[in-house]
Amino acid sequence: MSKADDVRKMVSESYSAAVKAALARRKAKQAKSAPSKSCCCGGAPKISEQSLAELAGYSREALAGLPPDAVTSSFGCGNPVALAAIREGDTVLDLGSGAGIDLLLAARLAGPSGRVIGVDMTPAMIERARANAEKAGLKNVEVRQGIIEDLPVESGTVDLVISNCVINLSPEKNRVFAELARVLKPGGRISISDICAEMMPDWAIQAGHLYSACISGAIPEAAYIQGLVEAGLEDVKVTDRLVYDAQQLSGLLGSVESGGCCGGSSALTPAQLERAVSELVGTIASLRFVGMKPVV
Numbered sequence: 001m002s003k004a005d006d007v008r009k010m011v012s013e014s015y016s017a018a019v020k021a022a023l024a025r026r027k028a029k030q031a032k033s034a035p036s037k038s039c040c041c042g043g044a045p046k047i048s049e050q051s052l053a054e055l056a057g058y059s060r061e062a063l064a065g066l067p068p069d070a071v072t073s074s075f076g077c078g079n080p081v082a083l084a085a086i087r088e089g090d091t092v093l094d095l096g097s098g099a100g101i102d103l104l105l106a107a108r109l110a111g112p113s114g115r116v117i118g119v120d121m122t123p124a125m126i127e128r129a130r131a132n133a134e135k136a137g138l139k140n141v142e143v144r145q146g147i148i149e150d151l152p153v154e155s156g157t158v159d160l161v162i163s164n165c166v167i168n169l170s171p172e173k174n175r176v177f178a179e180l181a182r183v184l185k186p187g188g189r190i191s192i193s194d195i196c197a198e199m200m201p202d203w204a205i206q207a208g209h210l211y212s213a214c215i216s217g218a219i220p221e222a223a224y225i226q227g228l229v230e231a232g233l234e235d236v237k238v239t240d241r242l243v244y245d246a247q248q249l250s251g252l253l254g255s256v257e258s259g260g261c262c263g264g265s266s267a268l269t270p271a272q273l274e275r276a277v278s279e280l281v282g283t284i285a286s287l288r289f290v291g292m293k294p295v296v
């Protein structure tokens with residue numbers, strides 16, 4: 001196994017545990033035995049799962065019509081579907097589709113003549129996404145198992161690539177950028193929400209508990225744009241930017257037990273959380289990138 005495979009395995013195990021925990025919490029809540037509906041770890045401010053989804057940019061109206069499991073098992077940091085102008089009939093590909101929140105939102109917009117394909121490497125996530133698509137009655141959703149560095153998708157077949165808080169987790173980001181460019185049709189577009197970090201202290205790069213939490217693998221905005229441009233995309237730019245303040249960062253990192261944004265890490269200790277927030281605040285942002293594959 002290569003070092004990159006080791007990283008993917010660690011990330012997949014984290015998210016497998018996170019989605020199973022999210023499901024168990026929801027079932028416990030339904031049985032009225034859950035102690036709290038908010039996160040509680042590390043002394044972080046309590047943020048409910050719904051508000052985390054709202055912080056990520058989903059409106060209450062959009063969330064209202066979705067199966068509850070798709071919302072409470074959402075681990076995104078933005079809403080790549082909201083302003084992506086999905087057209088009826090589009091083929092949309094979601095990289096790292098998780099439990100399927102964006103698949104479902106995109107599938108409604110693409111309509112019965114369109115199709116939405118999710119790719120994820122974690123079997124527990126794939127199972128949730130398929131179950132959620134079925135619960136939502138959406139027949140135009142397909143979820144494939146695979147890695148985003150080697151997409152199980154035919155070249156030149158996709159109108160829009162979306163992704164929500166996933167590429168930061170890849171140990172081989174340039175392979176991902178090349179793959180998304182390969183599968184797009186000429187004129188096809190991207191709408192990608194992800195975490196970027198302007199600087200990363202060495203201790204944070206080494207901190208395994210911060211990798212699955214979408215911190216340690218995050219790269220600067222300029223490097224992200226350069227990666228997309230070098231893969232052959234044009235008009236690449238950032239359209240939305242949320243630089244997390246201390247409270248938001250604390251809530252997001254401290255929310256791992258409750259499965260909020262980027263909830264793949266095991267819970268941080270109070271000391272780890274305090275250090276991460278005090279040293280990283282102001283440098284971590286959720287961004288939305290757009291761009292296009294040239295028509296020629």
Ligand SMILES: C[S@@+](CC[C@H](N)C(=O)[O-])C[C@H]1O[C@@H](n2cnc3c(N)ncnc32)[C@H](O)[C@@H]1O
Nearest residue numbers: 074075076096097098120121122125147148164
């Ligand atoms: C932070 S979660 C985001 C899930 C989903 N996009 C959402 O917004 O809820 C990251 C997801 O990406 C998947 N993932 C991470 N790295 C991957 C890779 N290299 N290939 C395929 N899937 C990957 C994980 O299994 C997990 O489901």
